[in-house]
Amino acid sequence: MSDAAIHPIRFILSDVDGTLLHPDHRFSPRTLDAVHQLREAGVFFSLASGRPPKAMLHLVEAFGIDIPVAGFNGGTLINPDGSILVAHHLPAEAALITLALFSAEPEVEVWVFADGDWLRRDPPGPMVQREADGLGYGPVVVESFEPYLDRVDKIVAASNNAQLLVELEARLQPKVQGLAQVSRSQPVYLDVTAMLANKGEALKTLAHHLGVPLEQTAAIGDGGNDPAMFHVAGLSIAMGQAEETVKRQARVVTGSNVDDGAAEAIERFILAARRAP
Known part of the structure; x- marks a missing residue:
């Protein structure tokens, strides 16, 4: 029996720049559709980014995210309405x-x-x-x-x-x-x-908030701040254009952000696995 059958993914935490977005900071219709299919399949989807929270609110709206997201590499978790759930400041x-x-x-x-x-x-x-x-x-x-x-x-x-x-x-x-x-x-x-402002801690906090076991979570990213969540998630996915040091810490590698690698990963590793008999 496959891992997907034993531990179906119920929550995905995705990086933003270099992952969901193209180099021009836009997202593609394919990526938007993949995220919407996740919601229809009952899979939670959220964002973890080095961006300030207020620079993520338009993405929250565009992707229809209705659970907390993580800004500042996980230092601040905000609810979809912009209110703060958790904040960690630098000493x-x-x-x-x-x-x-x-x-x-x-x-x-x-x-x-x-x-x-x-x-x-x-x-x-x-x-x-x-x-x-x-x-x-x-x-x-x-x-x-x-x-x-x-x-x-x-x-x-x-x-x-x-x-x-x-x-x-x-x-x-x-x-x-x-x-x-x-x-x-x-x-x-x-x-x-x-110290607590990292995407691994953010993933653990959000999974606990949602009541999802870590083995049923997935993380997608491309940067040096993403392996922190790779090491926590049940399934870790690196983008195709990521540095080799990042790729080596992920379980699987998808296409680049130019080629809609995040959408490819969602379709291939999450949605297809849930549809399999």
Whole structure:
């Protein structure tokens, strides 16, 4: 008897950018239809993203999601109406260490997310417009991040120098060990969040909230922050364009986001398995 027959998937948690969305931040009709078929089959579907929660609400509406979703890599879980279910803030000590390291790098743009806003201090760099296009809104310019240190949701180092971010990740990890999560949500973004702000914890929290055993959950993603939920889910699915280190931590690999890999995975591994005799 197959795993699908023993543990049919009842809940899917999906990454957003690089997974559900094409590179131009749009989703395809095929992906929308696949998610709607899940709902008709009685399978819960939700999102886990490095995005701020308010940058996910239009997707909640478009996909008809009626259960909580996870923003800030799982740091904040919100209900479909935008109200907060769970919030984990970055300790001030970790925030100070992170800001000191990132601010010393001229090729890095430093962003802080707090109080529901995207904050920047320096003159706008080349990465700002890319982020604004993805989120649907721009940053708030502040003179200092200090007033926000007790309520930081996420700090981001953004740079077109992807190798520099790999090096910064390795340098920062031991400095904030036990205080913060450090991961690259995309090759050009290095995210720092609270210890409990990870997609694995989000998956566990949402599965418990829904009353679904972990062996009946699935996770789909492409970034360095997605293996945290791969290690928890009953079925882990990596996108075709993901880095090899991400793919190796997933049970199966689907097509790329350009080729609607998320829809392919839903159709092949979830819906087809539920229809099988």
